Amino acid sequence: MYNSLRAKTTRQHRMEYKYDEDSELNLKDYFDKYKNKLPQLAIITGGVYGKTKFDDVASDQVVRLHRYITQKRVMAKRSTTREQFFSIPVDSDLKFQVVKGRNKLGPEENFKTILKNNKLPVFVNFTSSRKHNDITVGPEGTAQLLITEEFNEYYFQGHCLLDGYIKPDDTTTIIVIPDITIVNIDGIEDQTKEKFQEYLKKMDEQVKSITKFNDHDFDTEIRIIEEKKEASKTSTDADSGEDYDYIEPPMPAPRKKSSSDEKPKTTSVGRPLPNIPNDKETPSLPPRGPLPLPPSNEVPDKKEQKKHRPYENNNVQHVNPIVKCEENEAIYEPDIYGDDDSLDGHAVFDVTSQMKSPKVDNTQNDNEVGNDAHDIGNKNISDVGDILNKLKLEKYSVLFEEDMVDGMTLKNFSEGELKEEYKMRHAEAVRLMNYVRHGHIPK
Known part of the structure; x- marks a missing residue:
C-alpha cells in the first residue's frame, strides 16, 4: 500500500x-x-x-x-x-x-x-x-x-x-x-x-x-x-x-503464613510418634504405678525385689543427647513413668530396645565442611586447583590458573557461566557450585 x-x-x-x-x-x-x-x-x-x-x-x-x-x-x-x-x-x-x-x-x-x-x-x-x-x-x-x-x-x-x-x-x-x-x-x-x-x-x-x-x-x-x-x-x-x-528489581513474593491447623514436623530419638491429637484440652497424664511399700525388717525375696524395683535403663549413658531441630520442630520424649501398655492418647515407647544403641548425630561434621566451604573467598589460585582435584575436575585446573581464578573470583560464577566459559558439563558445573555454596563433596 x-x-x-x-x-x-x-x-x-x-x-x-x-x-x-x-x-x-x-x-x-x-x-x-x-x-x-x-x-x-x-x-x-x-x-x-x-x-x-x-x-x-x-x-x-x-x-x-x-x-x-x-x-x-x-x-x-x-x-x-x-x-x-x-x-x-x-x-x-x-x-x-x-x-x-x-x-x-x-x-x-x-x-x-x-x-x-x-x-x-x-x-x-x-x-x-x-x-x-x-x-x-x-x-x-x-x-x-x-x-x-x-x-x-x-x-x-x-x-x-x-x-x-x-x-x-x-x-x-x-x-x-x-x-x-x-x-x-x-x-x-x-x-x-x-x-x-x-x-x-x-x-x-x-x-x-x-x-x-x-x-x-x-x-x-x-x-x-x-x-x-x-x-x-x-x-x-x-x-x-x-x-x-x-x-x-521485582518485589519479592510474600511469604505464606503457616496455618494454625498444620501439624508441626517432629524429630524424636525413638521410633516416630503418631500425630498429636488436635484437642484444645490438655490431655491428662497417664496413671502412675503404685508406689513401693515402705521398707520393713523382712528381707524380700529376689523376685519381689525385682518386681517392685523402679524402672532403670542401665544401657543409656547419662548424657543429654544433642538433637538438631529445624525451625518449627519440637522434640517429644517418651513417658517412662507409666507401666500401662495401652495409655489413652499417648504413644508407648519400648525405651530399652530403642535406646540400647543410640545414634551419633553427624550434623556437626557436615557443618564443619560447610563452614570451610563458605570461607572459599579466602582461597588462593592454588587452593582452587586443590578443590578441582578433590571434585575430580582437575582437567580444568590449567584454564582456571591461566584466568587467575581464586576463591573470590570463583564465588562470582554461576553454573551457566562455567558451562559457557569453560565448556563444563552441567553435572560438573553443579558439582563445583555445590561445593562453593554448601561445601558439598559427592560421596
Missing part, C-alpha cells in the same frame, strides 16, 4: 513523497538490508523519544542516510543482590585496573590497552579517580566488573530534510536500534522516476562538495542495559536486546 508525504518547497507548491508502508522495517533490520546500498532517502515511520541526541528521532521525519560508522563497546556485568549489565565505550578517557588476584590490582589503563593485553572475560575495577555524573557504580564510584565480551554498535550518518531540501552543513547521527521504524521513499507524486533520480543526484552532489562527517560522532556514555528474553516467533514486536532505562 502506497502512501505519500507532502513537503512545502520554495516554489510554493507541495511535494509529495511516495513510499510503500508495507515495506516498513525496524532500523536494525533496515541496517542489515541497506548498509551496503547507501545513500538512501527514507522516512521515519516510528520515532523514539530518547535520552540522547542519537536515539531521539521524530516520526514523519524525512532523512537522507549517507553512510554508517562503527563504535566498539564492551559488555560489563556487576554481580550484586541483582545483576547489573553495562555497555561501556572502548574509546573513552575512563580508566580501569585489571584484578590480578586477591588484593592485587594492575595499573590504571584505558580499555584499548586492557583488551590488547588480556583475554576476555576479565575482572576490572573502576579507578578511585573516576568521575561520572550520570551513573554511580558501587561505593564512591568504585566497583568490580566482569568484562564478558566486545561488540560493535552502529550509527547512521546523514541529513534531515526540511521543506524537501537538506542543509549540507547540518548533519545528523542516528543509533541503529530496533525501536525506530523506517521505510524507503520510492518517488515523488506526479513526477516521473527520472525526475526523482535527478532530485537524488542533486542532493548527492551537495553532500559530496560541502559535508564533512565526524568519524567519532557517537555516544561516549556508559549505559545501563536490560537483557530481554527472546520474543516468541508469533510476536510481531521487535526486540532490541537492550534498553537504556533503569530497571527496578
Whole structure:
C-alpha cells in the first residue's frame, strides 16, 4: 500500500513523497538490508523519544542516510543482590585496573590497552579517580566488573530534510536500534522516476562538495542495559536486546503464613510418634504405678525385689543427647513413668530396645565442611586447583590458573557461566557450585 508525504518547497507548491508502508522495517533490520546500498532517502515511520541526541528521532521525519560508522563497546556485568549489565565505550578517557588476584590490582589503563593485553572475560575495577555524573557504580564510584565480551554498535550518518531540501552543513547521527521504524521513499507524486533520480543526484552532489562527517560522532556514555528474553516467533514486536532505562528489581513474593491447623514436623530419638491429637484440652497424664511399700525388717525375696524395683535403663549413658531441630520442630520424649501398655492418647515407647544403641548425630561434621566451604573467598589460585582435584575436575585446573581464578573470583560464577566459559558439563558445573555454596563433596 502506497502512501505519500507532502513537503512545502520554495516554489510554493507541495511535494509529495511516495513510499510503500508495507515495506516498513525496524532500523536494525533496515541496517542489515541497506548498509551496503547507501545513500538512501527514507522516512521515519516510528520515532523514539530518547535520552540522547542519537536515539531521539521524530516520526514523519524525512532523512537522507549517507553512510554508517562503527563504535566498539564492551559488555560489563556487576554481580550484586541483582545483576547489573553495562555497555561501556572502548574509546573513552575512563580508566580501569585489571584484578590480578586477591588484593592485587594492575595499573590504571584505558580499555584499548586492557583488551590488547588480556583475554576476555576479565575482572576490572573502576579507578578511585573516576568521575561520572550520570551513573554511580558501587561505593564512591568504585566497583568490580566482569568484562564478558566486545561488540560493535552502529550509527547512521546523514541529513534531515526540511521543506524537501537538506542543509549540507547540518548533519545528523542516528543509533541503529530496533525501536525506530523506517521505510524507503520510492518517488515523488506526479513526477516521473527520472525526475526523482535527478532530485537524488542533486542532493548527492551537495553532500559530496560541502559535508564533512565526524568519524567519532557517537555516544561516549556508559549505559545501563536490560537483557530481554527472546520474543516468541508469533510476536510481531521487535526486540532490541537492550534498553537504556533503569530497571527496578521485582518485589519479592510474600511469604505464606503457616496455618494454625498444620501439624508441626517432629524429630524424636525413638521410633516416630503418631500425630498429636488436635484437642484444645490438655490431655491428662497417664496413671502412675503404685508406689513401693515402705521398707520393713523382712528381707524380700529376689523376685519381689525385682518386681517392685523402679524402672532403670542401665544401657543409656547419662548424657543429654544433642538433637538438631529445624525451625518449627519440637522434640517429644517418651513417658517412662507409666507401666500401662495401652495409655489413652499417648504413644508407648519400648525405651530399652530403642535406646540400647543410640545414634551419633553427624550434623556437626557436615557443618564443619560447610563452614570451610563458605570461607572459599579466602582461597588462593592454588587452593582452587586443590578443590578441582578433590571434585575430580582437575582437567580444568590449567584454564582456571591461566584466568587467575581464586576463591573470590570463583564465588562470582554461576553454573551457566562455567558451562559457557569453560565448556563444563552441567553435572560438573553443579558439582563445583555445590561445593562453593554448601561445601558439598559427592560421596
